[in-house]
Amino acid sequence: MKNVLLSGCHGKMGQVLQKLITAHPDLQVVAGLDHTLDKEADFPVYAAAADVVEKIDIVIDFSHYSAVPALINSCVAKNLPIVIATTGLTDDTKAMLPVASQIIPVFYSANMSLGINVLIKALQSVAPALENDFNIEIIEKHHNQKKDAPSGTALLLADSINDSLTKPKDYLFGRAGNDLENPLSQMGIHAIRGGSIPGEHTVIFAGSDEILEFTHTALSRDIFANGALKAAEFLLKQSAGLYNMQDLLA
Template sequence: MLKVILNGANGRMGRVLQEMIAGDADMVIAAGIDREEFSADFPTFQNMADCDVAADVVIDFSHYTATPAVLDYCVEKQLPVVVATTGLEEDTKKRLLAASEKTAVFFSANMSIGINLLAKAIREITPLLEDDFNVEIIEKHHNQKKDSPSGTALLLADAVNDAVKEKKTYIYGRHGNDLSNPLSELGIHAVRGGTIPGEHTVLYAGPDEIIELNHLALSRNIFANGAVKAAKYVSQKSAGLYDMEQLIDEK
């Protein structure tokens, strides 16, 4: 039985994970961390450092400002950790690398299996289109999402740049009266409204033809499912930095 400490346990994704783990015969929530007090059938704490419950892995689905403390805790306790929180600052990403030298760290800007398969497809087709096609990314999310552009949009943009001969410059929204829109630019556009769980479109626009690769999240379950798979995967790993592409490749 895999014992999980869930950080951000009472947030939107935390509650989805609670339900998913409750239905998994191989996992149990050993403790939940959330800055707001809440009741549950497992021990709860408002501060990560106060958690004294034995566990096998930590899942962090919280706020980007909380992730450094999670990493410190996991290094101290030698616990594998899944960082599913988005909007991480550059300093926190450096701390991810440092923590991975001490324990197993799994990080993905999007926990969806489908999104990560989309990123792999992008790396395959982009080199064939680079010379003639503009590339634009449009992402849509609910109006409660704090970060923009989404971590997933950046993940997909980076997949494009991983595959091209000449790196593209990211343009965050386009405005102005005298734009040239060269192939060397990659536009990233954000839409916020309603309860959209998440939609990402990678658009290749060439001479007289358009190719669109689209991923639509119909519920938050896909992200929780990915986090559960990641927790099971990383709990068996030694110190190092792991991601969803490695998980998919090892299936």
Template sequence: MKKIILSGVQGRMGQVLQAQIAADPKLTVVAGIDQHPKITAAFPVYTTPAELTEAADVVIDFSHHSVVPDLVKACVEKNLPLVVATTGLDNDTKAMLQVASNVIPIFVSANMSLGINVLIKALQAISPALEADFNMEIVEKHHNQKKDAPSGTALLLADAINDTLAEPKTYIYGRHGLELDNPLSELGLHAVRGGTIPGEHTVIYAGPDEIIELKHTALSRDIFANGALKAAVFLADQPAGMYDMQDLLNQA
């Protein structure tokens, strides 16, 4: 049985993870971390990662980017593998994760959906062939409680495209103005916020007289929890290093 610690345990994703873990006899939650505990759980819930005393096989983090550095420090000190699904990480935190991966296994993805990560493979396959003639744009939609824009997933898709191009594109975050040139060298990222949309990402390739669209729609948060749990089970048995969803897909 894999013993799991949930960071952000009482947030939306933390609650979905609790439900999925409870339904799997091979998994159990031994502790949670949440800055603002609201309810009594069947396991201890701490306000900071430094308070953790429980032994575990892996930590899953769906929290807030501001708390990730302290979590990384605690995981290194306690030798806990760490799955980071929190978005909006700044460059200092990303660099910290890279250093920490020399000591513990760390799995980082801006989107834990298996479908999104298969989409990435498709984007990387077709983008080089379209680079010379097609404008590339990404439109993402999320619920009105999402704090960061563009989404981490939109940036993940954009970076995946750019990694395959002979001349990486410059990101443009929305457009306004009266005399825009809209050159092929730009890649536009556009954010929509409203209602309870779990997540929708559309990648648009617009060329002369033809358009290609690849779209992923999340119908519930269950897909992110499912992917995070697969990542956790995978990571618990890995040596120190940095891992992502492509590593998980490649071993399937």
């Protein structure tokens, strides 16, 4: 049985992970991290990773982007592998990942859904054949409590498409105005927020008289938690390095 330190344990995703890990045959949560310490839990909860005294085998992080840099530093200091599933990381935080991965195994993905990552493979296969003749647009929908826009997943999809193109597109976040030209060189990325939508991403390839749409819909948060657990199982077998869902699916 491997011991998990769950970062963001009191958050919505942290609660889902607690439920799923309870039923997992090889993982158990022995400690948590959260800025809220007055909620009940079946394990000790700390404000900082440096305070954790339990033996930890791996860290799973679904917290707030502002908490991730300190957590990465603590994992490096304690030589702990870490799965980072928190979205909205700053460029400075992302720059820490390859540095930390020289010492510890680091798994990072802007979306832990297996379906989203299979979609990425499909988009990278399709996009090069259409890039010269089709506009590419991304629409993402999430619940009204989501703080970041566009979503990390929308940017992941956009970056993945661009990586496959001969000439990457320029991102346009939203669209407004009276004299727009909407050139093929742009990729529009649009965010919708409302209600309790767990997450929906649609990539549209729009050509002359024909349209292709690829849509992924998250029906519950369990898909992200399941992906994070698969990432943890994968990472426990790896040496130091930076890994993502494409490595897991390879």
